[in-house]
Amino acid sequence: NAGVTQTPKFRILKIGQSMTLQCAQDMNHNYMYWYRQDPGMGLKLIYYSVGAGITDKGEVPNGYNVSRSTTEDFPLRLELAAPSQTSVYFCASSNQETQYFGPGTRLLVL
């Protein structure tokens, strides 16, 4: 099992550009999540999904969109990148007991 994988590992964007952060899991988990972590801060939930076709907003959804067309994949879309979106983005999936995190995507918006 690869667990939770994320691509890319690192990206620099210019203000106003768009991009999609990819996340995939091979553990057949129904629940998936996107978090962002700013320096010295805890993780904040952006969006989550309880299964294919179902998504919902978390604490900080503004500026992001998600889709969940399959159980395995949960991409996060940034439409108009802003400097405030500079952060580390973690994707996670969960079973009944544990959330498993991907290695993260470091995003810098200049």
Added chain:
Amino acid sequence: RKEVEQDPGPFNVPEGATVAFNCTYSNSASQSFFWYRQDCRKEPKLLMSVYSSGNEDGRFTAQLNRASQYISLLIRDSKLSDSATYLCVVSLFGNEKLTFGTGTRLTIIP
């Protein structure tokens, strides 16, 4: 008031010593409690769940005080490999929609 509060540290502790962290949470309806460990520039990983009766896993002991709304983590006989940031995490519903503290940074000194 933050939902989950932790002393950010850093705690610099000699190898072999015992160290304890506390964490407070604001929502009395919280049902599930966890300690996650995050190494520098890595993803968080579950260290242990925290049960009402308290629980132990090797050198690690977690306690929950619902009346005072705090959670503690005790590390005995600390090792160099224990150096990390420890994240206090609470949830209203099991393993879903976790709320993270900002973390307590621990460095074990040889």
